[in-house]
Amino acid sequence: xxxxxxxxxxxxxxxxxxxxxxxxxxxxxxxxxxxxxxxxxxxxxxxxxxxxxxxxxxxxxxxxxxxxxxxxxxxxxxxxxxxxxxxxxxxxxxxxxxxxxxxxxxxxxxxxxxxxxxxxxxxxxxxxxxxxxxxxxxxxxxxxxxxxxxxxxxxxxxxxxxxxxxxxxxxxxxxxxxxxxxxxxxxxxxxxxxxxxxxxxxxxxxxxxxxxxxxxxxxxxxxxxxxxxxxxxxxxxxxxxxxxxxxxxxxxxxxxxxxxxxxxxxxxxxxxxxxxxxxxxxxxxxxxxxxxx
Amino acid sequence: xxxxxxxxxxxxxxxxxxxxxxxxxxxxxxxxxxxxxxxxxxxxxxxxxxxxxxxxxxxxxxxxxxxxxxxxxxxxxxxxxxxxxxxxxxxxxxxxxxxxxxxxxxxxxxxxxxxxxxxxxxxxxxxxxxxxxxxxxxxxxxxxxxxxxxxxxxxxxxxxxxxxxxxxxxxxxxxxxxxxxxxxxxxxxxxxxxxxxxxxxxxxxxxxxxxxxxxxxxxxxxxxxxxxxxxxxxxxxxxxxxxxxxxxxxxxxxxxxxxxxxxxxxxxxxxxxxxxxxxxxxxxxxxxxxxxxxxxxxxxxxxxxxxxxxxxxxxxxxxxxxxxxxxxxxxxxxxxxxxxxxxxxxxxxxxxxxxxxxxxxxxxxxxxxxxxxxxxxx
Amino acid sequence: xxxxxxxxxxxxxxxxxxxxxxxxxxxxxxxxxxxxxxxxxxxxxxxxxxxxxxxxxxxxxxxxxxxxxxxxxxxxxxxxxxxxxxxxxxxxxxxxxxxxxxxxxxxxxxxxxxxxxxxxxxxxxxxxxxxxxxxxxxxxxxxxxxxxxxxxxxxxxxxxxxxxxxxxxxxxxxxxxxxxxxxxxxxxxxxxxxxxxxxxxxxxxxxxxxxxxxxxxxxxxxxxxxxxxxxxxxxxxxxxxx
Numbered sequence: 001x002x003x004x005x006x007x008x009x010x011x012x013x014x015x016x017x018x019x020x021x022x023x024x025x026x027x028x029x030x031x032x033x034x035x036x037x038x039x040x041x042x043x044x045x046x047x048x049x050x051x052x053x054x055x056x057x058x059x060x061x062x063x064x065x066x067x068x069x070x071x072x073x074x075x076x077x078x079x080x081x082x083x084x085x086x087x088x089x090x091x092x093x094x095x096x097x098x099x100x101x102x103x104x105x106x107x108x109x110x111x112x113x114x115x116x117x118x119x120x121x122x123x124x125x126x127x128x129x130x131x132x133x134x135x136x137x138x139x140x141x142x143x144x145x146x147x148x149x150x151x152x153x154x155x156x157x158x159x160x161x162x163x164x165x166x167x168x169x170x171x172x173x174x175x176x177x178x179x180x181x182x183x184x185x186x187x188x189x190x191x192x193x194x195x196x197x198x199x200x201x202x203x204x205x206x207x208x209x210x211x212x213x214x215x216x217x218x219x220x221x222x223x224x225x226x227x228x229x230x231x232x233x234x235x236x237x238x239x240x241x242x243x244x245x246x247x248x249x250x251x252x253x254x255x256x257x258x259x260x261x262x263x264x265x266x267x268x269x270x271x272x273x274x275x276x277x278x279x280x281x282x283x284x285x286x287x288x289x290x291x292x293x
Numbered sequence: 294x295x296x297x298x299x300x301x302x303x304x305x306x307x308x309x310x311x312x313x314x315x316x317x318x319x320x321x322x323x324x325x326x327x328x329x330x331x332x333x334x335x336x337x338x339x340x341x342x343x344x345x346x347x348x349x350x351x352x353x354x355x356x357x358x359x360x361x362x363x364x365x366x367x368x369x370x371x372x373x374x375x376x377x378x379x380x381x382x383x384x385x386x387x388x389x390x391x392x393x394x395x396x397x398x399x400x401x402x403x404x405x406x407x408x409x410x411x412x413x414x415x416x417x418x419x420x421x422x423x424x425x426x427x428x429x430x431x432x433x434x435x436x437x438x439x440x441x442x443x444x445x446x447x448x449x450x451x452x453x454x455x456x457x458x459x460x461x462x463x464x465x466x467x468x469x470x471x472x473x474x475x476x477x478x479x480x481x482x483x484x485x486x487x488x489x490x491x492x493x494x495x496x497x498x499x500x501x502x503x504x505x506x507x508x509x510x511x512x513x514x515x516x517x518x519x520x521x522x523x524x525x526x527x528x529x530x531x532x533x534x535x536x537x538x539x540x541x542x543x544x545x546x547x548x549x550x551x552x553x554x555x556x557x558x559x560x561x562x563x564x565x566x567x568x569x570x571x572x573x574x575x576x577x578x579x580x581x582x583x584x585x586x587x588x589x590x591x592x593x594x595x596x597x598x599x600x601x602x603x604x605x606x607x608x609x610x611x612x613x614x615x616x617x618x619x620x621x622x623x624x625x626x627x628x629x630x631x632x633x634x635x636x637x638x639x640x641x642x643x644x645x646x647x648x649x650x651x652x653x654x655x656x657x658x659x660x661x662x663x664x665x666x667x668x669x670x671x
Numbered sequence: 672x673x674x675x676x677x678x679x680x681x682x683x684x685x686x687x688x689x690x691x692x693x694x695x696x697x698x699x700x701x702x703x704x705x706x707x708x709x710x711x712x713x714x715x716x717x718x719x720x721x722x723x724x725x726x727x728x729x730x731x732x733x734x735x736x737x738x739x740x741x742x743x744x745x746x747x748x749x750x751x752x753x754x755x756x757x758x759x760x761x762x763x764x765x766x767x768x769x770x771x772x773x774x775x776x777x778x779x780x781x782x783x784x785x786x787x788x789x790x791x792x793x794x795x796x797x798x799x800x801x802x803x804x805x806x807x808x809x810x811x812x813x814x815x816x817x818x819x820x821x822x823x824x825x826x827x828x829x830x831x832x833x834x835x836x837x838x839x840x841x842x843x844x845x846x847x848x849x850x851x852x853x854x855x856x857x858x859x860x861x862x863x864x865x866x867x868x869x870x871x872x873x874x875x876x877x878x879x880x881x882x883x884x885x886x887x888x889x890x891x892x893x894x895x896x897x898x899x900x901x902x903x904x905x906x907x908x909x910x911x912x913x
Binding site: 032034079082083086088089090092093094096097098100101102103104105107108112217221224228232262263265266269270272273274276277280 | 351352353355417418420421422423424425427428429431432433435436439440442443542543546549550553594595596597599600602603604606607610611612614
Binding site: 175178 | 754
């Protein structure tokens with residue numbers, strides 16, 4: 001087993017998962033809801049990148065960000081705001097319903113078949129550093145993740161809105177009592193998650209150039225696992241969980257005997273289940289993640 | 294005798310309504326409509342099974358269809374003719390190849406296996422809090438899906454199982470629905486059932502009077518797994534073939550929609566919701582094929598049904614969260630009132646005090662919102 | 672009349688928490704609402720600030736109807752609530768908690784000055800300004816919560832059970848702060864279980880029980896009536912159940 005390669009792959013995969021996880025964790029932190037429809041934001045982004053392959057990439061990127069952010073904010077306004085105070089069960093079902101609706105809307109509009117187009121094929125190039133082979137795509141992923149993490153940290157720690165968001169994530173009601181505008185903060189959080197979805201779409205399609213209406217599903221599932229592993233209360237937990245998940249995935253892929261490889265995801269989810277048994281709030285517990293009865 | 298009848302009024306009414314709708318549907322339609330009716334009855338069993346957990350404990354579960362899969366695959370393996378089995382399944386252990394049971398027994402065995410798996414899982418799950426348990430059920434759904442798709446020796450992987458005898462008829466399905474409705478009614482009205490439902494209303498208070506929330510949820514989970522397992526067996530014997538995607542996210546959504554639209558917290562909700570959504574689906578499927586509305590011709594497109602269902606569910610969640618039935622059970626008197634309202638259409642409605650605009654509805658209210666008209670039956 | 676509440680009715684599901692309550696707060700007054708547990712005192716404050724839906728009745732601030740408005744909007748009108756149980760942001764630092772008080776203010780420089788002034792006033796908290804607020808003691812958290820509300824420069828400050836769960840010595844300190852506010856001419860609406868101290872401090876007091884107002888009067892009147900003192904401030908709550 002080429003340990004160096006495993007490490008490099010784990011970092012690359014972990015970074016990708018971190019982008020997925022942040023999109024979910026941002027919303028979960030404030031609204032205490034897993035936004036399953038996040039996967040459809042990714043899917044919409046992917047369709048834009050691939051179906052408009054005739055347009056130059058920078059134009060597509062701008063459109064990508066515009067659309068994913070707008071759809072995210074609209075989604076909140078139309079589907080989630082009416083149920084905002086209704087309790088976690090209703091919100092969970094709503095999130096599920098929005099996801100289902102958008103997924104099938106995509107089938108309605110784009111048809112059920114695979115679509116393909118060149119997104120950023122240059123990223124497929126790879127180079128060799130000693131025993132390790134690195135894809136340009138991986139480098140871009142890691143760099144993007146670092147930029148996002150730094151940007152997010154600065155935003156949350158140093159800006160007024162970031163402070164308001166952290167307050168809202170800890171205690172939404174009291175935040176409103178000190179003047180935090182609930183609707184604005186939530187819209188911003190959704191907008192940010194839209195941006196993250198767009199980036200995820202880019203990274204997912206850059207290599208393969210292929211999109212189906214379920215391309216986003218893996219995003220939410222992996223993000224969900226990462227968030228649970230890392231602790232459901234914090235963004236840093238989600239990121240840590242993402243890297244742990246990346247490492248576990250890569251290691252399992254290398255070490256599992258051949259007949260078990262297809263079951264890798266089942267094993268992953270069984271592991272998640274076990275984690276939830278012993279650490280119901282995730283591996284890293286923060287005060288904000290206190291569960292209900 | 295009167296007391297017994299009064300106690301049983303809800304399940305008997307539900308069975309009567311279901312039977313009436315089923316008979317109507319199957320006598321006026323062609324064979325394909327008949328199959329839809331039987332399919333809907335099987336779905337109803339599944340939705341009732343989901344209600345046993347989600348409706349009675351108030352904990353949302355994505356994963357109940359995992360148990361439908363377990364019940365279905367077990368039943369399938371036990372009913373596919375032995376001769377076909379060794380050809381169909383590469384690597385299946387001999388004892389499994391030789392195992393064969395008549396359909397009814399196969400369904401029961403399938404349900405028992407599903408119930409046992411639920412039992413094993415319920416132990417860790419009963420220790421989880423509400424949100425965690427819901428997420429754990431998602432993990433279960435995915436895990437079972439992956440296993441079903443890859444354990445080729447037993448499930449034939451993603452190719453699925455075919456050559457299952459088609460044994461579920463309108464009559465058998467109706468009988469199954471009737472039995473399940475009665476059984477679940479007895480369960481929910483028993484003292485154990487009441488305890489479970491108490492935990493849904495106020496977990497802290499029920500703990501204070503000695504009800505173990507974990508155990509209650511665990512029991513509901515197992516019973517739910519069993520009932521959904523029955524639905525799985527019926528499903529296998531209806532379709533004649535199985536594949537893992539029949540028990541994954543798409544079908545899960547439809548069954549959840551049935552329960553939520555009907556009313557998550559009542560058996561009536563499960564039954565009525567199934568009927569309503571099935572009808573809605575049928576309607577939307579017609580539209581999907583293209584419509585002729587007088588001079589207007591609307592082209593058909595695949596996907597309209599699912600989009601329509603999604604919108605329907607979102608509307609209910611936004612405007613009538615407790616579902617069409619308001620989460621209450623059907624009673625004879627409610628039915629009579631409803632009939633009277635229909636016939637006396639001009640009569641003035643009772644006025645209810647409506648809460649002044651709730652600013653709190655935008656954010657986090659400190660108390661549950663007052664619900665107007667919560668008790669009306671449709 | 673700064674705040675005027677008329678026939679306020681609030682329901683939680685099937686039960687009625689407030690059965691038609693009316694009271695006023697004049698500018699510059701300290702008004703206390705006292706009464707046993709479950710009387711509906713906290714509910715009144717929550718209704719005013721928009722946290723619970725109002726079934727019937729009217730609430731006016733500076734003559735304008737405010738029922739149905741959101742808490743963050745009412746803060747910008749000048750109503751600030753220090754909620755029961757303090758509710759400071761435990762994972763944020765002391766300084767950040769104070770800064771949040773200035774969320775609705777446009778003059779950020781003024782906010783920074785006020786934050787500094789507060790920290791100078793309470794050196795014990797100044798030493799911990801970069802630590803998470805969750806590490807403070809109950810009394811310190813209460814001071815922090817009140818300061819946070821004051822930094823918003825509200826016209827009406829509402830305090831929900833400020834002495835709850837605090838040791839007697841700390842309660843003294845908290846009431847000293849309220850006395851200072853009174854001396855400054857601030858308008859305060861105070862809900863308290865610790866009836867005696869609250870009424871002593873206030874200009875005017877209302878007594879609430881089971882969702883209704885059973886008595887009101889200036890604090891002198893209330894304290895000087897032996898019968899009242901005996902029933903409501905003497906032994907345990909008299910008939911004061913949910």
